[in-house]
Amino acid sequence: MRKEDKGVIIEQLTATLQEYPNFYLTDIEAIDAETTSRLRRECFKSDVKLVVVKNNLLKKALENVEGDFSPLYTALKGNTAVMFSQVANAPARLIKEFTKDTKGEGKPQLKAAYVQESFYDASSLEALVNIKSKNELIADVIALLESPAKNVISALQSSGQTIHGLLKTLEERK
Structure with a gap:
């Protein structure tokens, strides 16, 4: 060469x-x-x-x-x-x-x-x-950040349904 x-x-x-x-x-x-x-x-x-x-x-x-x-x-x-x-x-x-x-x-x-x-x-x-690649690490961080927000939203939705059910039951008693 x-x-x-x-x-x-x-x-x-x-x-x-x-x-x-x-x-x-x-x-x-x-x-x-x-x-x-x-x-x-x-x-x-x-x-x-x-x-x-x-x-x-x-x-x-x-x-x-x-x-x-x-x-x-x-x-x-x-x-x-x-x-x-x-x-x-x-x-x-x-x-x-x-x-x-x-x-x-x-x-x-x-x-x-x-x-x-x-x-x-x-x-x-x-x-x-x-x-882990850069994209995999970013996805992990986003998932960790989303998790608490999802839990709060889920809790609010379930408690809203519980309160609605309780009010409906009280209304039906009258």
């Missing part, structure tokens, strides 16, 4: 790293073509961008991005594919779903991840699956 080509690839990777706040380093070595196509389709459905990279080029791209990504450098061995996503847990759920038939032993295999400004290693897949 020519030096100019490497420079272009590093620039593209740097731009992609700046565009996506979350990315997962995965091992997809020895996956056959059919499984790779299925993985790419699932990534597309989940709005996850899958890119196979050379480790040295990814390392240089990480060095170009603001911040210290040195904890990820140890994972840059062997074949590496990067899963970029706007949603923090989407790639983790995809990896878990894709490897459920092999009880987590199949490929793709998590090597490391950078999610919500934190670093995770290969053993953190379950924790990453359980991370």
Whole structure:
């Protein structure tokens, strides 16, 4: 590969790293073509961008991005594919779903991840699956805020029906 080509690839990777706040380093070595196509389709459905990279080029791209990504450098061995996503847990759920038939032993295999400004290693897949996305957290907060209001409205409606029933009973006695 020519030096100019490497420079272009590093620039593209740097731009992609700046565009996506979350990315997962995965091992997809020895996956056959059919499984790779299925993985790419699932990534597309989940709005996850899958890119196979050379480790040295990814390392240089990480060095170009603001911040210290040195904890990820140890994972840059062997074949590496990067899963970029706007949603923090989407790639983790995809990896878990894709490897459920092999009880987590199949490929793709998590090597490391950078999610919500934190670093995770290969053993953190379950924790990453359980991370809530921004939209899920907003929905939880809204549900918590709505709950007391719903209880008050429910109590007022039921007490109104009780008072109405009591007045009706008193009226019928006369």
